[in-house]
Amino acid sequence: MIPYDFDYYLPDTWQEAVDIYHTLKADAKNPLYYGGGTEIISMARVGSVRPNAVIDIKKIPECQSFGTDGTKLFFGAALTLATIRESGLYPLLSLATGRIADHTIQCKLTLGGNLAGTIHYHEALLPLLLADATIHIANAQCIREVPICDVLNMNGKLTPGELILMVSLNKRYAAYPYAHIKKTKAEKIGYPLVSVAALNVGGTLRLAASALCSFPFRFKDCSFADARPAMDIVRELLADLPEPVLSDTEGSAAYRQFIFEKTAEKIITGFRNGGSHA
């Protein structure tokens, strides 16, 4: 429950949603797009956000996109993580989303909320970065379709008022060997201590991590098909981090780095042995 009155909008189109947002902004209101509402409600409860209007995106057709046209896969921003997990359309995305919170909460959390929200893990982003996915974003003028790496990799953010409609990716990424390993501090379900997703694209390792730094990011691609020890490759990856390893109450930087090294080594060894998901 949000413990104060607020306006609720349920637009039928993205144009209507974006118009409402800008009209409310011009009236000095503080609107928020509303996916599953889990983050908005919990933050409004403790006063860390105070929206006086929410714009529910569930009726917008593009936000409910789901499936394939034969070449591409489409995932609308209003899809729940449970729907994506159960679909198996892009197995790496199913695996990563299936490890965010528990089943009951996954039935509420949306893809758009995970990508745009303030909780910095954004684990659903990792498989999308690896697949060179395209993000479809509506703003006041038009829909722009841009590589998700250009918008959300590292600490990328949307411009205020922009609405994520969907993400799309080439279907071939669903067929590559993949791996996802999530380590938490104590329980099976929880925020990640380190979360690593990987694709084996014909002997090239694509790897992305969440919680290793203060934002999720994709490493530079590298080959793992040579005879180098896996740990040498891991060290090469770590030499090119975008910022120092995160240290917080979930774990110290040294511990996180250790966990990452073991995790990445396991993934590389698994790929070399012809394995797929972890």
Ligand SMILES: Cc1cc2nc3c(=O)[nH]c(=O)nc-3n(C[C@H](O)[C@H](O)[C@H](O)COP(=O)(O)OP(=O)(O)OC[C@H]3O[C@@H](n4cnc5c(N)ncnc54)[C@H](O)[C@@H]3O)c2cc1C
């Ligand atoms: C119990 C719990 C455990 C969690 N564990 C993890 C975890 O382990 N790993 C992890 O990565 N995350 C985790 N999260 C974070 C969670 O994935 C995100 O908070 C989340 O997905 C929010 O989804 P929502 O649909 O409820 O977002 P909402 O509350 O609806 O929105 C969150 C924010 O995103 C904005 N937004 C929503 N949709 C759009 C859109 N389409 N376009 C633009 N802006 C939009 C909203 O305006 C708001 O600012 C957890 C959350 C909870 C509640």
